[in-house]
Amino acid sequence: MKNTRIRVLIAKPGLDGHDRGAKVIARALRDAGMEVIYTGLRQTPEQIVESAIQEDVNVIGLSILSGAHMYLFPKIIKLLKDKKVTDILVIAGGIIPPEDIAELKKMGIKEIFTPGTDTKEIVEFIKTNVNTI
Amino acid sequence: MDYQEKKRIEEAKKQWENRILNKVLPQFPERKEKFVTGSNQEVNRLYDPLDLEDFDYLADLSFPGDYPYTRGVQPTMYRGKLWTMRQYAGFGDAEESNKRYKYLLKNGQTGLSIAFDLPTQIGYDSDHPMSHGEVGKVGVAIDTLQDMEILFDGIPLDKVSTSMTINAPAAILLAMYIAVAEKQGISKTELNGTIQNDILKEYVARGTYIFPPLPSMRLITDIFDYCSQELPKWNTISISGYHIREAGATAIQEIAFTLANGIAYVDAAVKKGLDLDKFAPRLSFFFNAHNDLFEEIAKFRAARRLWAKIMKERFGAKDPKSMMLRFHTQTAGCTLTAQQPDNNIVRVAIQALAAVLGGTQSLHTNSRDEALSLPSQESVRIALRTQQIIAYESGITETVDPMAGSYYLEKMTKDMEKAAMDYIIQIDKLGGAPKAIEKGFIQREIQNSAYQYQKDIEDKKRIIVGVNQFRSEEEPMKDLLKVNPEIEKRQVRKLDEVKKKRKEKEVQEKLKLLREIASSEQNIMPPILDCVRSYATLGEICDQLRAVFGEYKESIKI
Numbered sequence: 001m002k003n004t005r006i007r008v009l010i011a012k013p014g015l016d017g018h019d020r021g022a023k024v025i026a027r028a029l030r031d032a033g034m035e036v037i038y039t040g041l042r043q044t045p046e047q048i049v050e051s052a053i054q055e056d057v058n059v060i061g062l063s064i065l066s067g068a069h070m071y072l073f074p075k076i077i078k079l080l081k082d083k084k085v086t087d088i089l090v091i092a093g094g095i096i097p098p099e100d101i102a103e104l105k106k107m108g109i110k111e112i113f114t115p116g117t118d119t120k121e122i123v124e125f126i127k128t129n130v131n132t133i
Numbered sequence: 134m135d136y137q138e139k140k141r142i143e144e145a146k147k148q149w150e151n152r153i154l155n156k157v158l159p160q161f162p163e164r165k166e167k168f169v170t171g172s173n174q175e176v177n178r179l180y181d182p183l184d185l186e187d188f189d190y191l192a193d194l195s196f197p198g199d200y201p202y203t204r205g206v207q208p209t210m211y212r213g214k215l216w217t218m219r220q221y222a223g224f225g226d227a228e229e230s231n232k233r234y235k236y237l238l239k240n241g242q243t244g245l246s247i248a249f250d251l252p253t254q255i256g257y258d259s260d261h262p263m264s265h266g267e268v269g270k271v272g273v274a275i276d277t278l279q280d281m282e283i284l285f286d287g288i289p290l291d292k293v294s295t296s297m298t299i300n301a302p303a304a305i306l307l308a309m310y311i312a313v314a315e316k317q318g319i320s321k322t323e324l325n326g327t328i329q330n331d332i333l334k335e336y337v338a339r340g341t342y343i344f345p346p347l348p349s350m351r352l353i354t355d356i357f358d359y360c361s362q363e364l365p366k367w368n369t370i371s372i373s374g375y376h377i378r379e380a381g382a383t384a385i386q387e388i389a390f391t392l393a394n395g396i397a398y399v400d401a402a403v404k405k406g407l408d409l410d411k412f413a414p415r416l417s418f419f420f421n422a423h424n425d426l427f428e429e430i431a432k433f434r435a436a437r438r439l440w441a442k443i444m445k446e447r448f449g450a451k452d453p454k455s456m457m458l459r460f461h462t463q464t465a466g467c468t469l470t471a472q473q474p475d476n477n478i479v480r481v482a483i484q485a486l487a488a489v490l491g492g493t494q495s496l497h498t499n500s501r502d503e504a505l506s507l508p509s510q511e512s513v514r515i516a517l518r519t520q521q522i523i524a525y526e527s528g529i530t531e532t533v534d535p536m537a538g539s540y541y542l543e544k545m546t547k548d549m550e551k552a553a554m555d556y557i558i559q560i561d562k563l564g565g566a567p568k569a570i571e572k573g574f575i576q577r578e579i580q581n582s583a584y585q586y587q588k589d590i591e592d593k594k595r596i597i598v599g600v601n602q603f604r605s606e607e608e609p610m611k612d613l614l615k616v617n618p619e620i621e622k623r624q625v626r627k628l629d630e631v632k633k634k635r636k637e638k639e640v641q642e643k644l645k646l647l648r649e650i651a652s653s654e655q656n657i658m659p660p661i662l663d664c665v666r667s668y669a670t671l672g673e674i675c676d677q678l679r680a681v682f683g684e685y686k687e688s689i690k691i
Contacts, residue, residue: 015251015267017340020380020467023580024587026691040689041340042255044263066251067507067616071266097506098609114471115504116600118591 006130008059011039011048013076016066021093021115025061028119034059034126045075052080052088058130062092062109069096069104077108089130093117134186142182171425172383173585174548180540188543193438197533201441203434203546204534205492206457211530215243216488217495218520219296221463223248223273224507225620226627227283230273234288236510240517244495245288245326246296248272249306254341256302256675259624268621271507272298276628276672278665281309282316291319295326296371296461296495301343303330304352305674308662311364327368327417327461330356333394333566334373336685337575338380343675346567348682352657354402357412359658368417370398371461374436378421379467381583384428385549387421388436389556390566390575392443396557397566399448409448413455422484422491423465429484430536431545433460433491439550443557462488463497469504473599474610477501482519489523490536496520506613573690580691628670635668643667644677651681 010026012019019041030036037055039048052060062073073092080088092104093113101112111125168176177184195201198208207213220237222245223230234245249272252264258276259268268274275281290313299306307328314324332349335342342349353370360369374382374391382390395416402412420436422429440458444450464484469477478501485498498516500508508516529535536542563569570576589595596602647660664674 015255015257015263015341016271017251017335018379019340020583023691024381024583027580027584028587030691036691038689038691040687042263066267067270068251068266070618095504095506097613097615116470116472116597118601119587120591 006034006059006126007055007057008034008036008061009039009052009055009057010036010061010063011043012041012063013043013045013048013072014064014066014068015042016064016068017041018065022063025093025119025122029123032123045072045079048076049079049083053083053085057088059089059091059126062090064094067095069094070100073104073109074107089126091125134182139183139186146181146183170428171423172385172428180544182540184540184544194537200445200453200456201438202457203438204537206459210492210533212533215524215530216493217244217294218242218517219244219246219461219495219497220513220517221246221248221298221497222513224616225269226274226624227280231284231286237517240514241521242517244294244296246497247298249299250274251341253671254299254301256343256671258670258672259621259628261672268624269616274624275306276624276670277631277668278309278312279631279668281313285313290314290317291323297326298329300329300332300335300341301349302671302675303328304356304657304661305665305671307356308658308665311662312666321363322365324364325366327371329373330370331373331394333397333570334376336570337579338376342685344678344682345685350401353398354405354407355657357402358407359656360415361411367415369412369415371417371419372398373419375419375421375463377579378423378465380579381586382579383582384423384432385552386556386578386582388432388439388549389553391418392436392440392553393557393560393566395440396443400565403448409450410452410455413444413450414452418458418460420460420462421465422462422488424468424480424483426483426487427542427545429487430491431542431549433493434546435550435553439553459494461495462493464499466499466503469499470597470600471504473605473607474501474505476599478515478519481516485519485523489529492534502610502613505610507616509612509614573688576690631668639667640669644669644673647674648677648681651678
C-alpha cells in the first residue's frame with residue numbers, strides 16, 4: 001500500500017444532480033496525489049459497488065444532497081458486505097442531518113463530511129484511515 | 134465629462150494622494166495587497182468620476198421602464214407594486230404540500246413556487262425502481278392529475294401566480310396545471326405563472342435532464358408556441374443562472390451563460406418560425422443573489438441592459454416587452470453554512486437586499502437550516518419575514534433604483550456587462566450555447582471557478598464566518614424537518630388506485646396518439662393534455678417520449 005497511489009471512487013447515488021461538491025472533492029483528492037474515478041450522476045447502489053470492485057479502489061466517497069441518504073447509503077454498505085468486500089473505506093458528504101450521521105456511522109460509513117469541510121481534512125482522513133481497513 | 138472638469142478632478146486627486154493618502158499609507162497600510170469581489174474581480178481603493186469618464190446617462194441608464202432598462206423594467210418599480218414574495222416549497226405528498234402552501238399564503242406570501250421531487254423532475258413514477266428513497270424528498274411527488282388536484286385544493290388558480298420548478302417534463306406539469314384549472318372552472322387565459330422549462334442549464338449545472346438537447350429544445354419551442362396562443366399571461370420559461378452560480382460560476386459567468394442560453398432559445402424559436410415579439414415578452418429569468426452586495430446589484434443591472442441590447446440589436450425585437458429582462462431571484466444556497474446556522478439569517482438578508490436593490494420581480498429567501506436539511510416551518514417564516522422587513526421597514530423600496538449613480542456600482546455594472554459580452558462572443562464562436570455545452574466548455578469554466586473558490590476559502594483568502602474563522606462550539610440544531618418515510622408507500626398506493634379507477638383503453642389510445650405526434654412535427658401540447666386528462670401517469674407519458682426522443686447521457690470530465 002505504501003508505494004502505490006490511493007484509488008478513490010467518487011460516486012453520486014440516486015437522482016440528485018448537485019455535483020459541485022463531488023467534483024471539487026474529486027479534484028482536490030487528485031491534486032493530493034490520489035487516483036480518482038468519478039461515476040457521474042444517477043448511479044444505482046449496484047452500479048457503484050460494481051464500479052468500486054472493478055476499479056479496485058481503496059476508498060468510496062459518496063455524495064448526496066437530496067435527502068435520500070438513509071435509503072441509498074445503507075444499501076451500498078449492505079451490497080459491499082454481501083459481496084464480502086471488507087477492505088474499502090467508505091466516506092460520504094452532503095446535506096445530512098446530525099442524527100442521521102450517527103446512525104450511518106454505526107452502519108459502517110467511516111466519516112461524513114458536511115458543507116464547509118476543508119478538503120485537506122478529507123485528504124488527511126483518507127490517508128490516515130485507508131490502511132487501517 | 135468635459136475636458137476642463139476632468140483635468141480639475143485629476144489635479145485634485147493627485148493632490149489628495151500626495152497630501153493625505155501617501156502620508157497615511159506608510160503608518161496604516163491596507164489590510165491586503167489586493168482586494169477582490171466575491172467573484173475575484175479586483176476592487177480599487179476608491180471610485181470617483183474619473184471611473185465614469187465615458188458614462189452617458191441616457192444611453193447607459195436612461196429612465197426606469199425605458200430602454201435599456203438598467204434602472205428597472207417598470208417606471209415606478211416598488212412604489213407601484215412590491216416584488217412577489219415567493220418561497221420555493223414542497224415536500225412529501227400533495228396533501229402535505231397543500232398544507233404548507235396554505236400556511237405560506239396565510240402568512241402574507243403572494244405567489245406559490247412548487248418544488249417537485251426528483252422522480253417527478255426526471256419523469257419517473259413513484260413506483261419506478263430509480264425512485265426508491267427519493268419520493269417526496271426534495272419536493273412534492275406528482276404521478277397523475279389526481280396529485281395536482283389535491284396539491285391545489287382550495288387554492289383558486291385565477292387568484293395566485295404559480296411558479297413550477299420543472300424542466301425536462303415541463304410540458305406535462307403545465308398540462309396538469311391547465312387540467313386542474315379546467316376542473317376549477319377557470320379559463321386558460323386567466324392563468325398566471327411560470328414553468329422553469331430551461332433544459333440547457335440542466336446539462337451543465339442541475340442534472341435533471343431526460344432527453345437529448347435537440348428534442349428537448351423542440352419541447353420548449355412547442356410550449357412557447359402553444360402558450361403564445363392559449364396562455365397569454367404565462368411565463369413560458371425561466372432562463373436560469375441560479376443553478377449555474379450554485380454549481381460554482383462567478384457572477385460574470387452566471388449572466389454570460391444564462392444569456393447565452395437565452396440566445397439559444399430565441400434562436401430555436403425563430404428558426405421554428407415563431408413570431409419574435411409574440412413569444413419573447415413571455416421569457417423570464419432566474420438569478421442567484423450571493424454575498425457581495427455591490428457586485429450582485431451590478432450583476433442584475435448589467436444583465437438587464439445586456440439582454441435589452443441583445444434583443445433589440447441582435448434579434449431586431451420591436452416590442453419593448455421583448456427587451457425587458459424580468460427575473461426571479463433566490464438567495465444563494467451555496468453560501469449557507471452548516472456551522473452556526475443562525476448566521477445564515479444575516480447572509481440571506483444581505484443577499485435579499487442585493488436582489489431588491491437590483492430590481493427583482495420576485496424573490497425567494499433561503500432558510501437558515503438548509504445546509505442541514507429541508508427547512509422547518511419556523512425557519513421558513515423567518516426567511517419570509519426577512520423579505521417583509523426589507524419591503525416595509527428598510528426604506529429602499531420608496532424610490533426607484535436608489536443605488537444608481539454610485540461611481541463604484543456604475544463602473545462595475547459596465548465592466549460586468551463587457552466581461553459577460555466577451556464570454557457570449559466566445560460562445561458564439563463555438564457555435565452557440567448548445568455546442569459550447571457539448572464541447573464541455575461551459576462545464577469546465579464553472580468547475581474551474583468552483584475549485585478556485587474552494588481553494589480561496591482553504592487558503593483563507595476568503596473568510597467565511599463560522600467556517601474558516603470565528604468558529605465556536607455549538608449544539609447541533611434541533612427540530613429539523615423530517616420527511617415522513619411512509620410517504621413513498623402512501624404515494625405508490627395512491628398511484629395504484631388511480632390506475633385501477635381510470636379508463637385503461639382510453640389511456641392507451643391517448644398515449645399512442647402522443648407517440649405519433651412526438652414523431653411528427655406537430656405541437657406536442659394538445660396530445661399531452663389529452664393524456665393527463667385521462668389520468669395517464671407522468672412516467673407513462675415520459676416513457677412514450679423516451680421511446681421517440683431517446684435519453685441524454687452526460688459525458689464526464691473532471
